[in-house]
Structures are given as C-alpha cells and as structure tokens.
Amino acid sequence: MADVLVHVLDHDGQFNKSSLGALSEGARLAGELGGEAHAAVIGGQAPCAALGRYGAARVYRAGGPAGVAQPVVDAMAGLMREGRFACALFGGGLLGHEAGAALAARLGAGIAVEVTATGVRAGRLVAERPVLGDSQISEIELSGPAGIIVARIGAFEALDRGAGDAPVEDLAFEPSAPATRVRMIEHGAQRGGEEADIEAAEVVVAGGRGLGGPEAFALCEELARAFGPAAAVGATRAVVDAGWYPYAAQVGQTGKTVAPKLYIAAGISGQIQHKVGMQGSESILAINTDARAPIFEFTDLGIVGDLHRILPRLAAALRARGDGR
Numbered sequence: 001m002a003d004v005l006v007h008v009l010d011h012d013g014q015f016n017k018s019s020l021g022a023l024s025e026g027a028r029l030a031g032e033l034g035g036e037a038h039a040a041v042i043g044g045q046a047p048c049a050a051l052g053r054y055g056a057a058r059v060y061r062a063g064g065p066a067g068v069a070q071p072v073v074d075a076m077a078g079l080m081r082e083g084r085f086a087c088a089l090f091g092g093g094l095l096g097h098e099a100g101a102a103l104a105a106r107l108g109a110g111i112a113v114e115v116t117a118t119g120v121r122a123g124r125l126v127a128e129r130p131v132l133g134d135s136q137i138s139e140i141e142l143s144g145p146a147g148i149i150v151a152r153i154g155a156f157e158a159l160d161r162g163a164g165d166a167p168v169e170d171l172a173f174e175p176s177a178p179a180t181r182v183r184m185i186e187h188g189a190q191r192g193g194e195e196a197d198i199e200a201a202e203v204v205v206a207g208g209r210g211l212g213g214p215e216a217f218a219l220c221e222e223l224a225r226a227f228g229p230a231a232a233v234g235a236t237r238a239v240v241d242a243g244w245y246p247y248a249a250q251v252g253q254t255g256k257t258v259a260p261k262l263y264i265a266a267g268i269s270g271q272i273q274h275k276v277g278m279q280g281s282e283s284i285l286a287i288n289t290d291a292r293a294p295i296f297e298f299t300d301l302g303i304v305g306d307l308h309r310i311l312p313r314l315a316a317a318l319r320a321r322g323d324g325r
C-alpha cells in the first residue's frame with residue numbers, strides 16, 4: 001500500500017505536460033510513503049519506457065482510445081484492486097476529473113480534486129486544495145484503503161530526472177459496457193489555445209477579472225494584433241478557471257512563466273501567484289481602476305483607469321503609428 005499509480009495521458013503521440021507533472025509529484029509522494037510510482041497509459045503511441053525519466057518505476061500500457069475516460073477507469077480499477085497502491089493520481093483537466101470521479105465511485109474510494117500539494121502527515125495521506133477564491137488552503141485526509149487525487153491542471157512541475165527507461169508491462173483488462181460504446185471522434189483546439197505561444201512572445205497583453213467577462217478578451221486580442229505577430233494574449237488563473245480564456249494562456253505559478261519585452265496587465269490585481277510568472281518581463285504596464293492595486297508596486301508604468309476605454313485607445317494609437325502589422 002505504499003505505491004502510487006499515476007494516469008499519464010498520451011495526446012497525439014506526446015505525453016501531456018500536466019500528466020508528467022503528476023508523475024513527478026507521484027514519484028515524490030511515493031518516496032515519502034516508502035514505495036514507487038507506477039504509470040498507467042491507456043491508448044496512444046508515445047514511447048512509454050521514457051516515463052522512467054519522470055519518476056515511473058514501472059509503466060502499465062493498455063490499448064484503447066486515448067483521451068476517453070471509461071477505458072482509463074476500467075484499466076486503473078483493476079490495478080487498484082490489487083491492493084498495492086495508496087492512491088491514484090491524475091494530472092487534472094476534463095479527463096482527469098471525469099476518470100478520477102468515476103474511479104472513486106467504482107472503488108468506493110475518497111477523492112480530492114483541484115489538488116496543489118500532497119504529502120504524508122502522521123502516517124496519513126493528505127492533499128491540499130485552495131478554496132474560497134484561492135484565499136485559503138483546505139487539507140483533505142484520504143483515509144480508507146486507497147484515495148483518488150486529481151491535481152489542479154499544471155499544479156505540479158514535470159521534472160526530468162534524467163533516469164533510465166522504465167520497464168513496460170502490457171496490461172489486459174476487460175472493458176465495461178460503456179467503454180465499448182465510446183470513441184474519440186476529434187480533438188478540438190481551444191480558441192487561442194494551441195497557437196498562443198506566450199512564452200516566446202515579445203509582447204504579452206494579459207487580461208484579468210477586471211475585464212468583466214469573456215467577451216472583453218477581444219480588447220486584449222485587438223491590442224495584441226496591433227503590436228503584430230510577436231504579440232500574444234495572456235490571462236490570470238481567475239479568468240481561465242472561470243472559462244473566459246484557455247488554460248494555455250495562463251501566466252503564473254501554476255501556469256506559464258513569461259519574460260517578454262513588454263507585459264501589459266489589464267484588470268489584474270497582481271497577486272503573488274501571478275507575479276511570479278511575469279515579473280521577469282523587461283517592462284510592465286498595468287491598467288487598473290484601483291490605484292492601490294498590488295500590481296502597481298512592481299510596474300514600470302501604471303494607468304489608473306477603465307481598461308475598456310484604455311485598451312482600444314492604445315490599439316488605435318499603435319495602428320495610427322503603423323507599428324506591428
């Protein structure tokens with residue numbers, strides 16, 4: 001009961017970054033428990049042995065459609081019932097939440113979701129989850145034979161330890177009736193998601209809750225366009241969690257770290273978790289209605305005012321100068 005089973009998602013022949021982060025965290029947690037991290041890969045083409053570099057001591061590989069929850073639940077339930085694992089860990093995202101919840105129901109196990117830290121205290125497995133708009137941390141103790149932990153997407157860093165290949169075992173499992181009725185038809189790219197290369201952008205126009213709603217991201221996109229192809233749109237955790245913009249654009253502790261020549265923070269308060277992802281920018285411009293917003297403590301230039309009025313004016317001024325395009 002000291003091992004940790006980690007689901008690793010193969011997305012179009014590549015292992016998903018959040019899954020690799022979960023595997024690294026699983027290996028760390030297994031070390032605390034005195035056991036090993038094992039990876040479960042259901043479907044896909046990526047070379048499974050390479051997961052040894054991220055801490056997997058063993059990999060179970062099963063056939064089936066990648067990215068569909070039911071086969072993951074069937075395969076992992078079989079492994080969990082062997083009684084070797086203290087918990088099953090998922091990297092988050094829609095699939096992680098769906099498969100994690102279904103696995104908990106199948107096993108009658110406890111579950112903690114949106115987890116940002118794990119550990120062992122007084123011999124008990126605990127998971128931390130931010131609550132109340134991320135202002136507090138709740139600690140969840142997973143008692144019982146095994147627990148299910150679903151990480152907050154991107155919460156754990158994928159650490160390539162440079163270790164050797166892991167042994168790979170082919171796993172046979174009996175698909176349940178629902179698993180045979182589901183197939184993946186198409187992966188859709190989120191708006192601004194795959195193309196938003198904010199890490200390489202020279203200018204990042206980032207939006208926060210001060211935008212007031214998802215439609216106002218059009219103002220950030222308009223300004224980024226006015227800067228030209230080297231500009232991209234970023235976002236805070238608060239707005240990606242609210243579904244206003246894709247996770248791929250999130251800047252901060254659990255998102256991406258950026259260091260563009262210019263970072264424009266529109267309607268962003270400047271909490272520490274956001275700051276750590278953008279403080280290395282060459283110049284920072286903030287637009288905020290609240291002159292006492294923390295972001296003004298580390299900006300090069302601050303505009304106290306309504307972003308809905310200021311962003312279109314900045315875009316118009318750039319277009320008039322003929323910059324960018």
Ligand SMILES: Cc1cc2nc3c(=O)[nH]c(=O)nc-3n(C[C@H](O)[C@H](O)[C@H](O)COP(=O)(O)OP(=O)(O)OC[C@H]3O[C@@H](n4cnc5c(N)ncnc54)[C@H](O)[C@@H]3O)c2cc1C
Nearest residue numbers: 208209210236237238252253254255267269273274289307
């Ligand atoms: C473990 C953990 C990890 C986290 N990771 C991240 C992360 O990676 N990235 C991240 O961003 N956050 C992260 N957070 C969340 C972070 O603590 C903040 O909650 C979040 O950054 C706040 O987002 P915001 O600035 O968009 O919203 P708010 O804090 O609500 O700020 C909105 C701002 O908009 C201003 N405003 C309102 N209306 C207007 C207007 N019309 N014009 C101009 N300004 C206006 C307001 O004055 C306010 O300052 C994390 C939290 C935890 C606990």
